Amino acid sequence: MTVDHEVDLAADFDGKFGPFGGRYVPESLMAALAELEDVFNDATRDPVFMETYREILRSYGGRPSPITKCHNLSRELGVELYLKREDLNHTGSHKINNVIGQALLTKRMGKSRMIAETGAGQHGVATATAAALLGLKCTVYMGEVDTERQALNVFRMKLLGAEVIAVKSGSRTLKDAINEAMREWVACVEDTHYCIGSAMGPHPYPYMVRQFQRIIGDEAKAQLLDEFQLSPDYVIACVGGGSNAIGTFTAFVETDSKIVGVEPEGGAAIARGVLGVIHGMRSQFIQDEFGQLEEAHSISAGLDYPGVGPEHAHLAQSGRATYATVNDQEVLDAFQRCSRSEGIIPALEPAHALAYLFREAGGEIPLGSSVLLTMSGRGDKDSEQVAKILGYLK
Amino acid sequence: MTVDHEVDLAADFDGKFGPFGGRYVPESLMAALAELEDVFNDATRDPVFMETYREILRSYGGRPSPITKCHNLSRELGVELYLKREDLNHTGSHKINNVIGQALLTKRMGKSRMIAETGAGQHGVATATAAALLGLKCTVYMGEVDTERQALNVFRMKLLGAEVIAVKSGSRTLKDAINEAMREWVACVEDTHYCIGSAMGPHPYPYMVRQFQRIIGDEAKAQLLDEFQLSPDYVIACVGGGSNAIGTFTAFVETDSKIVGVEPEGGAAIARGVLGVIHGMRSQFIQDEFGQLEEAHSISAGLDYPGVGPEHAHLAQSGRATYATVNDQEVLDAFQRCSRSEGIIPALEPAHALAYLFREAGGEIPLGSSVLLTMSGRGDKDSEQVAKILGYLK
Amino acid sequence: MESYGSLETHLRKARSNGRKILVPYVTAGYSPEWIDTLHHVAAAGADAIEVGIPFSDPIMDGPVIQAASTLALNRGVTPLSLLNELSSESFDVPLVVMTYCNLLFHAGIERFGGWLSEAKIGGTIFPDLPLEESEEWSSFAATKDIDNVMLVSPVTSEERAKIIADRSRGFVYGIGLMGVTGVRSTLEESASQIAVRLKAVTDRPVLIGIGISNKDQARTVGSIADGVIVGSALVKLLLDGGGPQGAFDFISSLREGLDEIDG
Amino acid sequence: MESYGSLETHLRKARSNGRKILVPYVTAGYSPEWIDTLHHVAAAGADAIEVGIPFSDPIMDGPVIQAASTLALNRGVTPLSLLNELSSESFDVPLVVMTYCNLLFHAGIERFGGWLSEAKIGGTIFPDLPLEESEEWSSFAATKDIDNVMLVSPVTSEERAKIIADRSRGFVYGIGLMGVTGVRSTLEESASQIAVRLKAVTDRPVLIGIGISNKDQARTVGSIADGVIVGSALVKLLLDGGGPQGAFDFISSLREGLDEIDG
């Protein structure tokens, strides 16, 4: 099944989501962002480019990802639960949708190298993968703390031919890796594309990443209609930077579905953040009283970002989507329950979305509702961490 | 794309592949095997059963798995390489095809529990997954040595609701786990199905597992024809017990394709084994001079089995397929090369098939040949081990 | 059909003398004293002795006999070395070799049969050699005066049980419970049931094994069947250091139990 | 368009006196002696001083200035505490605050502008506030006699460079190379090129920063531009323990270099 969203993909866009978004970067990068925007708009109007993008995602990435109706959880919860299975994609999450798109743009711009930031390593592995496939050089910036916590993903990136730079500045975590990638980009923008991993950063990134990720929601919407004659009552996804969520939500914004983004309590940029301008965008960020960015704290490395993509800030402000938070214990419980009830070990990130559903089925979410939930990635990467927390491993 | 092999699936079969196969088990199990054979034959003639099996593999397992044409490796090697991407299946390997089939049979027999043996844990995780999905109890037998080497997979099985028993007898590895599962089965055969993980064991297992795995080759054959108008010159797969290989080969046995199974040097039951009757079947086994089964030694846990499924012994004897061996170093090299060149980190098992191809492209395999190779699983499970061997991790 | 060898002749004679048949099982080579153990067991009143030849992958054996097999294998014994040891001994009672069929097929039927003959073995039990695959060995064994004993399980159908009993030689081995060898504190009902069922379909001696561990159990089952096979309980005693004398005492007590049965 | 504040007036006067402009950069609060350092730097011949207010995520800064920022933040300083310290000092040369725009937006333009006024700040540089987003602040700043300095990079188009130079106040900041702040041993050709390009499109003082680390580099660039900004080299010296006196000596030598240029 292929979903056609060519027309929409090629729509021009000014980079503002209500009061959010924009392009707040050093002047040295302004030209590159303008070029990227042009090339992106041009590429997405080019049927050959779009066909290549879709074909790689199909024959290499494993798309379309199926919709799994969860019979057991549905029975237990009293709602009809449908999972969009991004965990079945090559490299194990939705990240591949975005990196394939950006790697193709990199080649289209005549650049020979990609750089990327990564927290837990998922986006780093995905970028290294796309680079290997398309013959690009690749450097991944990763906070030193994260390179230690996620040594195995560092190895995977190297295995895929990428160079991994341990970032030693600031809190030595994801936000600093983003800073460092931006700095590096300033110095090598001529031959290098910065492949941002979520729907965040300066325009055109939030928009571009959304467009590369909207295949999630476009497919899901069509599949639900096709296979189940259904338009879901609820659409739920976890929100870190917000790419899997916005990629899901976009297809449903104009429908009657209720839309819920789920943030970790310790990194709830929408629930607890305030307006700010950081990492190239105006959005919501968790900050101290003077506007210094704070670190996020979540059990899930992929949601450990103190900001959020600008479109989510806008959807929240406009009321079109609501954003909930769950705590680490709820997430751990959801991780285990989904594994046991459905035989699907979720990544800790989508376990946030599940945790919300488990808590609210029969509460905020009325019994009998149909729910589409994006299973953004698989839990293999998290098993060791959870095993340690639960005392199964030392 | 759905492949229809209903007719063939339902074919009756006497359990002998030439002089190999058969049913050599304690009398206490004979009735259960006869029942299993009947129920299997019956189920595979039942369109509802087959539809359920296919539908679960589609909507839950992620089938069809794509064929990836490897442009980079093809260029490097001078052959046209097509990978059948079983690594994209739910749980990360071809094992899911078999366990879904057997779990459905378990329910059809009115049994409430599955037991399984596992070496590295892949089949154990797959069985636990199918059990969770279908609401069956599950116990997995795993050599004590393996439970220590693969502690994370033990945790995954538990997470999926399975009980894991560390087998302390014999060499405390896979072959002993099989023994122990058989023993346990004798005691609980009434309500319990033994879900064997490869195309081995007493009839009907080798045949049944092949039939559940032949979806690999059936799909691949149709995809190659559909997408590339191609019938491959070579069909290559790695051989442990032999399920992914036989599942691939079956579609090509009646074609002109050359068929190659690849065994690890330290577990080459065909190249170095002799005729024997162990684990319920007559086949080739690595044995000492008196017929005691020896341990296999391979870098890949999934190929660490000193025997091989009887149909492979037959294909080898009849000359329809050839069986090659590769050593651990070649496998390590292949693991790295595939990762770097294609952005696909293979499991160590299919890295054996790749290693053979890399060695023989331009040699045994003439330049210009088209090659279908089954990527039976993803390498995430092996990354830590390889990182340690290569000195990246301690 | 009613041809059989000296093992069966021996057991039939015991039975017609009103004696309940006792067949202890000993793992060959579990310790250097194993031959001595056999002699003590014979002296304690066994009617035949089952001698287990250790196999690397004994799927019908529970933890006790597995442990004994492992001990033996770790001592470096081989089927040939064990049978060689036996060939220079002589016993008043027949020996029945119990092992797995790969050892038979690996050596080859003729060679393995030759080794057994040299060791004056009167019967064989291969728990993983089913009815369908047994013909070749049974026939060859008969030419060497070796009775190939076959097993019937609690879930074997009536019809099949009859065929197996017909084809079996020496005696019919009734499996007392669904499970592998091992010590059980309580006797399964299935042990007596299989005895009743087998007695109904065959005139051949019917012995019940698996799960019979003490005098009471032996007496209960022995009162229905023609006798019992006792394995793990004896081997456990040996592994716990009971020695030949301990084996003698234990088997004597079982003998006593069986002898108390009102023929 | 040609309105500007006292910062630009001051720099224009220097230029018309045939003097090459020297603007050293010091990270505020890197050590308790930072105020003392500012005085020494002023005394050594600076025409203005760029005062960096530490931000948690300084994407335009290299390792040296990052380290200084981290030192300061770890000492617990805040934008307000630093500006408060400045408000009780007085300098003969204008101060220009360099920081990131989140601190501005977080406090709010009016409040932040008020703090700057209190501290007698003459100009601001926000490297992440691009032309398109700068209007609101520039206008407000002007009402407080604060010149908002804007940056032009080596890859900025001719057309855009002209617009930026027009909108900039105080001076035009020419970015000497594609990269972030940091010490470089060799001067990039791009530093002179951007100087030439900017001089061709604007009458405003053109200062070149980033990658200018020593007297020779300052002299080379200063002979084309109206002056230079020196940041990381000075901060490195301070982090290495050079102290206010070291800063004085270093800035004096740069002054000397610039003064050797044939106006």
Ligand SMILES: Cc1ncc(COP(=O)(O)O)c(C=O)c1O
């Ligand atoms: C599986 C998975 N889900 C979600 C996320 C969060 O990213 P985003 O909010 O951009 O979807 C990540 C990030 O690493 C991830 O790996």
Ligand SMILES: Cc1ncc(COP(=O)(O)O)c(C=O)c1O
């Ligand atoms: C990925 C993968 N490939 C191959 C094998 C070998 O099994 P088989 O020979 O049955 O395909 C395994 C077994 O664990 C496996 O995990």
